[in-house]
Amino acid sequence: MLNDITFGQYYPGNGVIHKMDPRAKILFTIAFIVLSFIAGNAVSLLLVTFALGAVILLSRIPLKMYLKTLKPIIPIIILTSIINALYVSSGKVLVEWQFITITSGGLLTAVYMSTRIALLIMCSSMLTYTTTPTQLTDAIERLLSPLKYIKLDVHSLAMMMTIALRFIPTLIEETEKIMSAQKARGADMENGGLLKRIKALIPVLIPLLISSFRRASELADAMECRCYHGGKGRTRIKKLHMGLIDLVSLIALAAVFVGVIFANACLSGVLYSLFIGGVL
Amino acid sequence: MEPIIQINDLEFSYTVEEDATPIPLFQGVSLSIEKGSFTAILGHNGSGKSTLARMLNGMLLPDGGTVTVNGMDTTDQDSQLAIRKTVGLVFQNPDNQIVSSIVEEDVAFGPENLGLPSDEIRKRVDHALQAVDMLSYADHSTNRLSGGQKQRIAIAGVLAMNPSCLVLDEPTAMLDPKGRKEVLDTVRRLNREQGITVVLITHYMEEAALADRCIVMEHGRVLLDGTPNEVFAHRQTLEQTGLTMPAACQLAYELQDMGISLEPFPLTEADCIAALEKTLSK
Ligand SMILES: Nc1ncnc2c1ncn2[C@@H]1O[C@H](COP(=O)(O)OP(=O)(O)OP(=O)(O)O)[C@@H](O)[C@H]1O
Numbered sequence: 034m035l036n037d038i039t040f041g042q043y044y045p046g047n048g049v050i051h052k053m054d055p056r057a058k059i060l061f062t063i064a065f066i067v068l069s070f071i072a073g074n075a076v077s078l079l080l081v082t083f084a085l086g087a088v089i090l091l092s093r094i095p096l097k098m099y100l101k102t103l104k105p106i107i108p109i110i111i112l113t114s115i116i117n118a119l120y121v122s123s124g125k126v127l128v129e130w131q132f133i134t135i136t137s138g139g140l141l142t143a144v145y146m147s148t149r150i151a152l153l154i155m156c157s158s159m160l161t162y163t164t165t166p167t168q169l170t171d172a173i174e175r176l177l178s179p180l181k182y183i184k185l186d187v188h189s190l191a192m193m194m195t196i197a198l199r200f201i202p203t204l205i206e207e208t209e210k211i212m213s214a215q216k217a218r219g220a221d222m223e224n225g226g227l228l229k230r231i232k233a234l235i236p237v238l239i240p241l242l243i244s245s246f247r248r249a250s251e252l253a254d255a256m257e258c259r260c261y262h263g264g265k266g267r268t269r270i271k272k273l274h275m276g277l278i279d280l281v282s283l284i285a286l287a288a289v290f291v292g293v294i295f296a297n298a299c300l301s302g303v304l305y306s307l308f309i310g311g312v313l
Numbered sequence: 314m315e316p317i318i319q320i321n322d323l324e325f326s327y328t329v330e331e332d333a334t335p336i337p338l339f340q341g342v343s344l345s346i347e348k349g350s351f352t353a354i355l356g357h358n359g360s361g362k363s364t365l366a367r368m369l370n371g372m373l374l375p376d377g378g379t380v381t382v383n384g385m386d387t388t389d390q391d392s393q394l395a396i397r398k399t400v401g402l403v404f405q406n407p408d409n410q411i412v413s414s415i416v417e418e419d420v421a422f423g424p425e426n427l428g429l430p431s432d433e434i435r436k437r438v439d440h441a442l443q444a445v446d447m448l449s450y451a452d453h454s455t456n457r458l459s460g461g462q463k464q465r466i467a468i469a470g471v472l473a474m475n476p477s478c479l480v481l482d483e484p485t486a487m488l489d490p491k492g493r494k495e496v497l498d499t500v501r502r503l504n505r506e507q508g509i510t511v512v513l514i515t516h517y518m519e520e521a522a523l524a525d526r527c528i529v530m531e532h533g534r535v536l537l538d539g540t541p542n543e544v545f546a547h548r549q550t551l552e553q554t555g556l557t558m559p560a561a562c563q564l565a566y567e568l569q570d571m572g573i574s575l576e577p578f579p580l581t582e583a584d585c586i587a588a589l590e591k592t593l594s595k
Pocket residue numbers: 327328329338356357358359360361362363364365
């Protein structure tokens with residue numbers, strides 16, 4: 034059950050996306066997600082989808098890996114689709130039954146929303162597939178470094194993230210071990226009401242917590258033995274470096290941006306009358 | 314040979330709670346570890362092996378007496394980094410020593426803390442990974458490795474700081490036989506080929522038999538100290554402390570009880586087979 038979590042796993046590779054500066058990747062990912070929410074009609078949303086498709090191709094990671102990350106959020110997509118379809122009323126009325134009215138505009142919004150959520154997930158998995166956790170936290174450390182001036186310990190924050198990302202799989206594995214151990218002692222984790230199931234988790238969480246403290250103390254010792262003494266004077270094996278790839282992607286991103294704005298402004302009127310008013 | 318680590322009249326006690334009377338562990342231990350040597354430290358649970366290991370790089374500081382590394386006193390705050398760089402400590406649980414999710418980034422952690430330039434770090438990481446035979450795993454995830462591989466990465470992480478001495482606290486205790494062999498072979502190779510001083514704390518007598526020198530500890534004291542041959546000759550003392558001998562020694566002693574003596578006295582399985590063949594062919 035817990036093994037399904039693929040989100041946040043690095044996928045070794047040597048493509049252009051892997052070589053991009055992680056800072057640029059983070060900023061572009063954010064821009065891309067914003068863009069997919071700005072995209073207000075089919076054409077601009079398609080444009081964004083194609084752009085992501087191109088990035089996915091360039092990342093040289095099998096499409097299967099991306100689709101896998103969508104699986105856990107299918108219920109969310111379905112739920113938002115239903116809500117959108119039911120609550121948005123514009124365009125033609127398609128179904129009217131008791132208190133349920135489904136309109137073409139509602140359906141369209143549902144499709145748009147689902148696409149956006151899917152884009153958001155795939156885009157962020159692209160980031161985590163092509164960027165190692167350390168690069169990611171390094172980039173965040175550098176991007177947040179202005180916050181040093183308001184006395185925020187950005188280095189410690191980044192180190193905590195590195196360690197958290199490193200230990201998530203370890204703790205998941207341990208949780209499964211403890212669960213099997215408790216099941217072997219007759220614990221019932223799958224049946225009963227919500228309250229009963231939450232109660233059944235207590236004998237799992239307490240050993241997990243205790244062992245995490247032990248791990249933390251051992252890790253702190255090991256880090257100290259390896260000369261860790263905070264962020265002062267620390268260098269990095271991979272220097273962050275904005276290069277040609279990042280410039281080219283910036284231009285590409287800008288082009289998509291302009292395309293989306295253009296499609297939004299010029300086409301929305303035309304499309305609206307075509308799809309909602311006329312055809313449907 | 315000159316010593317790399319010198320311990321003089323070491324005294325140390327643990328204070329479990331504030332105000333409680335400290336529990337003394339070491340009361341005047343003196344030892345010296347020679348450059349390039351391979352020393353095994355044996356002893357029962359609670360005999361003070363791990364505490365001693367932590368004394369060697371200044372993770373714990375003596376209450377009395379001195380511990381010096383290459384002439385630097387561990388209580389001297391200014392030499393702290395230099396000492397930790399010289400004496401690398403590897404712990405039992407490989408999972409809890411790995412900081413990063415990617416092999417090479419983890420190995421780079423030590424040199425990064427030393428503030429070395431990127432290309433120097435790169436060189437050291439590749440070198441260290443090569444030394445533990447894990448270079449082809451450089452961009453792999455640290456979570457997907459076997460226990461033995463993880464422990465070798467932990468060793469590489471320490472090696473990347475270019476230490477002259479490696480102290481390993483039961484590095485094989487959590488590994489399966491295959492992983493144990495991988496780690497032990499790596500450590501022996503580092504000692505032989507790169508001249509790195511090794512202090513190996515272990516519960517396995519077979520591992521201790523491979524060392525140049527064995528130290529048996531009990532209740533914070535050095536009980537026996539000498540070559541494996543000398544130490545394993547103290548059959549009674551070892552049996553009293555509850556340490557089991559290597560299987561080869563055990564067999565040799567039992568044969569001795571029956572009036573058959575093996576020559577030369579075997580410590581390892583291979584020696585034992587050779588000695589048996591020699592005795593049988595007579
Ligand atoms: N942090 C601590 N606080 C208090 N007492 C401790 C602490 N660590 C160890 N001790 C005590 O010091 C003694 C020596 O412990 P140490 O861990 O050095 O033994 P060891 O030889 O490494 O044992 P093992 O074979 O179990 O690893 C033990 O009696 C132990 O209870």
